[in-house]
Amino acid sequence: MKVRRWSKEAPWHILLILTAVLSLLPFIWMLATAFKPEPEIFAGGLNPLPAVPTLANFRFVMERVPLFRYFANTLLAAVLITGLKMVTSILAAYGFTRFRFRGREFIFYLCLVSIFVPVQVTMLPNYLLISHLGWLNSFAGLVIPQLADAMGIFLLRQSIRTVPVSLFEAARIDGAGHLAVLRRVLLPAIKPAVVALAILFFINAWNEYYWPLLVLNDKSMYTLPLALQMFTNQEGGTAWGVMMAAASLTALPPLVVYLLTQRYVVDSFINSGLKG
Amino acid sequence: MRRFIPLVFIAPALFLIVLFTFWPVLSTLHLSFLQWNMISPRARWEGPGNYLSLLTGREFWLAGYNTLVYTVILLVFNLVLPYLVAYAVTRVPPRRQTPYKALIFAPGVISLAVASVIFLWLYNPVLGPVDILLRHLGLGAPAWLTGYRTVIWALSLITTWKLFGYNFIVLLAGLVAVPRELIQAAQLEGASGWQIFWHIIRPQTSATSLYVLVMTVVWGAQYVFVPIQMLTNGGPDYASTNLVFLIYQYGFGFFQAGKAAACAVLTLLVFLVLILLQARVLEKKVYYED
Structure with missing residues (x-):
């Protein structure tokens, strides 16, 4: 019974999870890039998370x-x-x-x-x-x-x-x-x-x-x-x-x-x- | 004396709405027949000259065509898709709906200016994640913001990201309001999920859908203005200029108040049919609901 309900719901969950992820990804990239040191940004790559987080960018904005x-x-x-x-x-x-x-x-x-x-x-x-x-x-x-x-x-x-x-x-x-x-x-x-x-x-x-x-x-x-x-x-x-x-x-x-x-x-x- | 009491309550809002919404419409109409650079104390009566020069020029038609393209894209991404996603939410049990609703609505609370800046980074042709991803997949990445064919898509997607959640919530409100008894009765008669959707849910939510449609058309043109103004300035060569940006450019870029006003009047005429239709539906709904 439980399995049947899940298989019925699953396609809707997939659609919803996909939408939620697409809604959040730009936020994640924005925040993560804000904490990345410049060399890391210029190295490119698809990992949004900074290896060495820094506050330099925020300090620069304030200056x-x-x-x-x-x-x-x-x-x-x-x-x-x-x-x-x-x-x-x-x-x-x-x-x-x-x-x-x-x-x-x-x-x-x-x-x-x-x-x-x-x-x-x-x-x-x-x-x-x-x-x-x-x-x-x-x-x-x-x-x-x-x-x-x-x-x-x-x-x-x-x-x-x-x-x-x-x-x-x-x-x-x-x-x-x-x-x-x-x-x-x-x-x-x-x-x-x-x-x-x-x-x-x-x-x-x-x-x-x-x-x-x-x-x-x-x-x-x-x-x-x-x-x-x-x-x-x-x-x-x-x-x-x-x-x-x-x-x-x-x-x-x-x-x-x-x-x-x-x-x-x-x-x-x-x-x-x-x-x- | 008592007759004036209700007016006291309504007056502040009414005064502001008349002063900043209705009077300017008439004023724009008047301006559209003048030739004026917004600085000199005297304006010259121009008659229909502004309209003629707009209608015989290239920019107005280009901007009109672009506005249509933006609108069609936004209707698919901000009406059809959120409707589908909102329907999906109603298909999962209530206690699992909350996180989806909260996450999908989230981009709606940030400024379009922030959204534009984020996507400027995401679209960057060298370092931007979108292009890196496409290269990993072995696909060539287009020059999103500088290509004639891609720029409208790129700017529409920014607007879509920001607006999706809002329209999604409004459409969800409409879907939630469909009477349960109607659906249960149809289920008892053996109707399929698709039949219930098409013959009950779709017509029962038509008023909401119409509302979102009109909002998307009328406000959509305003919303895409922000990424246009911030990221492309209407370019390359008018490829991303819509009617709102054209009005802004005539007025605040070239100081041709008359031409800007004429363009605004023509835009309003196009939207007027939709606006009046929507106001009538909203009014009906308001008065006959209870």
Whole structure:
């Protein structure tokens, strides 16, 4: 019986193991190369693991670029974007679910459409607006255009709709204002969805490349993903170990966040309304 | 007064969405009829001139064709394959699913900029592991990023690696939501695994698949922009330029705001059909679900 089940499952496992290995291999090469001394890299070969691990590449990155500054820039922008985007999304999701008003469906539909408006259509005017406001190379210009997200509103709205209406009404009868209901009743009830969304917002904000590329050209304002381009041009073209060390440092924070919250994120992703 | 309370809640998000998404669409439309270098205080009315010069030039058609090639590749690698892998996950017992889900989703959390840099190393024609492996197998390795025929494949694979896990999870969510009773009923009637897949699972997950399809088409063009900008700059000779990169290049490389905007409008028109279709399906799903 057991053998029969295994033979039935085996082909699926083979496919899944293959996919998992292909997903991980580039990470392994990145990390391993970052710890390899230069002669070992130039010797070639297919063994990703360094024979004599070294930190020289990381030290070199820190000498070459103001790493802590870039780290701080990226962290600050990502935290600001995550926090404020959560606020606008939660408020809007509450507004769309707990009130009836004329034009509600139309406005919600409008927000939904915005998810699908491609960035290329909006980037020129947005760049011109930020430039006109004198916000190029500033946190304001980097952060403010990224503070609303219709997908976040959509997902939170789906979660709020699973909360029994009686819970809200009881609190309202007790005389609680909307903000108090939101804080004391709603947020605890949908906490898993809120936390998962915040994690995803943070990871996406950390990784953002497109918008920083447009509004930041002062090197002291760079974020880590943007700083990586300095290692792909001639200056650092062949220093593979250094390039991989910089890439590892950029990838590390989102990877750590993901490893710590992995079960939570993946499962709430699957259980969230993201079934479209 | 009470009438305005809901607006207070919606206003911050709505204001930002209108200001940074909808107003720019109209502004792009206006820009597309101007000739302007983004610096001089005055712009000249150009009429349909930008559109004519785009449609009669070579770059726009090349970039359009390349965008189509990217899209087809991404649809196979980021819709069909993850669907198959997600289906595979549902075929193994729940307690063995977790590590697969966690590992396959992992590349989704890192930046496309990091992915681009990793693959620049992997593709390196002398020392890169991909080429060494191919040489060991006795195969000649192509010049991935500098060859006309390979560059789109090479850049698409970078995007695929990063996006696969995300689409996989979304598709898995759709597969998990298929009612068990439907499948059990079919099993009782003696339907084969393939019949159940084709007649029950596939149609039951069509809304999810459509969502991933539209996302892959619309966002795919944006995502491949990162490796294009970082690794090839659209080259060699426009061989890897897609429409998004062309808009960026007209705007921020050549300072031809009008031409960039016209290109953006034409791109939007192509995507518009898909976008509206998707929004309708999403809306239906939202309102008739419960």
